[in-house]
Amino acid sequence: MESIPTQPWPLWRRIGFRFAFVYLVLSFNPASFLEFIPGAYGVMQVLFSPIDWLTAWVNKHWLHIADPLVMPNGSGDTSYGWAVMYTYLMLAFVAGIVWSIADRKRPAYHQLHYWLCLLLRYTLLLACFSYGIQKVFALQMPFPNMSQLATPLGDFLPMRLSWMFIGYSTPYQVFSGVAEVVAALLLLWRRTATLGALVAFGVMLNVAMLNLSYDIPVKIYSIHLCFISAYLLWQERSRLIPFFLLNKPAMPSVLFEHQFATKWKRISRVVAKSLFVLASMGITIVSAMQYREQVNAEIVKVLPPVKPDMYQVEWWVQNGDTVKTDYANAAHWKDIIFDYNGQGSINAVDSMFRIRYRRSYFAYLPDSTGTTLAFRKFATDSAPLFTLQLQLPDSNSMLLKGKINADSVAIRLRRMHRHFQLAEKQFHWLSEANR
Template sequence: MYQTVWPGNQQWPLWQRLLFRFLFVYFILMIEPWNLFSSIPGVGYVLNFYTQFVDWLVNSANTHLFKTYKQLVQPNGSGDTSWAYTQLKLYLLLALFICLLWTAIDRKREHYNRLAYWLRIVLRYFLIFNCLGYGFAKVFLQQMPFPSLSQLATPLGDFLPMRLSWMFMGYSDTYQFFSGLMEVVAGLFLFFRRTSTFGTLLAAGIFANVFMMNISYDIPVKLYSLHLLLAAVLLLLFDYKRILHFFFSNRNADSSYLYDVRFPKKWMRIGRIVLKLFVLATGLVMPLVQGLFPGEPPAASSPIPAGLYDVPLFIVNNDTVPLTVSDTIRWRDVVFEKNGRGSVNTTDTIFRQMYRRGYFSTKADSAKQTLAFSKNNWAFQTFDLFTLHYEIPDSNKIILKGKIRNDSVFAVLTKSKRHFQLAERQFHWLSEYNR
């Protein structure tokens, strides 16, 4: 049954009002619910001014208030940059200041049931969008790819914990699909008022696991996953009595009334339906369509056969460079991936160095028989490295020659016979012994 008043107790204790004011301001600042409408034409342009203002505010706080970092690094592939931590400190400080000011101005108010209702809506849809977004990315196997040939050729001990966890998830399509499906299910249950408590419990368990993985494997999304977990926990606190009765006291749980609000005006009721349909389209339909029809153009075919190649001969300036452990320039093996990327087993800093391998991208010109090498940095900027002429005498050999820096280079690459058991995706119902 719908109520004509905002759900909640009519008399809040002082500590509850203080805590609510602080949490309300903090989560609204951190979640930025207005970004929900950024897909509407023109809205993103207006919100860009707000983004620029926040960036200026964070940088100014670092320069004049906290004085912690010499220069802030914007969030990139990592969400735990110096900029993100400065924003966290600034928002905590702003939430505390606004909370105290709010308390001084509005100290006689007995409850915040109306604002609590809207905060629950914001938290719910914050969780819904992330459950569906991350969930569909895993369901369609787009978040964690299967370990590449370059990664398979890298010794396990050279990987950082984050990359190890990413390959662990990407190795199994079944497990990645299952974990994504659970996130999608949680998002769907959160979408409906009658099942929102169950969806919140699912989301809390999911994001608790995600947060623990992030801090245990040093995955750089710690702050964001923590906020997802805290949002789920806060939603559960609004419903804690029913949860305690059902799970711990062996008592009947009353029906939830947290979202039972009848809007008095017709335009409000219509607006609520339109908003829900908009959220359904942007949070569910769009990720589903993008997953089913990614729309990515097929990778251009390359005359260089993909695979792992040994480098038995490497000549620099007419001098044969022997295969020694201490040499930092010589290539030991080369990987050409199917997507035009690859890596070389060398510590030469001309390449992008990761896990004791140099990573690159290639673009072949079949007419000139040249192979242009480039690299991307952490800011996804592309830099040209060098161009080599190639010859392919047979299916197992590639000859590269040209200049790297100012040195003349001649390299013979032969198809490696190395075998990676991990690439076989083994599975056995019957296992007579541990492998």
């Protein structure tokens, strides 16, 4: 016979559980468990289409957050993200009331409680592990590129500042990733799951505070992960409070000690857990390793004959007339950075390109002979914005000629050999003064 607790719950706990169960199950994203299966993402989209319709209806008639709703797009805090969260809360509230009336005589929900905690434990485990592995391989926050180093600090948004703060220091990023991976590994085993939830709560609370303090658009998700950690810890309050606050002994945890009576169930649990570790965690590690190799190869890729560096605009001739660089005019090109891997930026606010932090970002590609240079808004664009003839009078100069829109231009660039102290990654055990 399977070991299931039989103690009745107080009324407040039954009502609270019904609400929490509905909300947390609705918020559960099975794609995180099934993304390694080909075609799973498409199936999830079909299954969740009713939720999308209901969210749009609730927003239109009650919430009025935005019209139309913007789906997650790299930001998890879009209008859709907030609308779907409020929709889940409303559904959980209504379902909790109906459930409490219809099932008011049931004394407890021990079986459902076990499966809910198990679902939350593995959801938290996957989140900690996937984010942690990215940081362990220093992939989530890259080191600032040349264009970012050349951007005045005051022009950055808080999120980008925090991203570069962490990306600057590989040891710190790896350290924070190890903390998340440790939380995931502790959550993997029943005997250490409570400690894992404690570590995960501390790690995710720090992440949530970074997101809230630096306006990083993953606020909803990080707060959810904090809530999941807190929910798991709340189930262990009868053990944690005596141990940490009252200096009293704590009984062993029974939260995940669900003993299956039949042999096939015990074997199935071992097989399912092994498959989970191999499929989800194993694939995450392999994917991270492959992506790191790709990033390391791309990040230092030079496209001859362009030498990655910062170049100053010495002169600009447009339609036969010399145009003096006007530093007060934001649209005038003042300097241009050719970074590695065919990426670059211009110290100007030129609407032809991608404007970020008062610099114009572009992608460039020399032809096979190294005599022309094609400028694109995005590297994936099929057609360039314009193509200029490329000449290299000497090792420190570049001459670009051709047409930009309807204007004939000739641009002479001088290589600056710009040195950024931040790129040195300085570290001193001995510091005689603040620097």
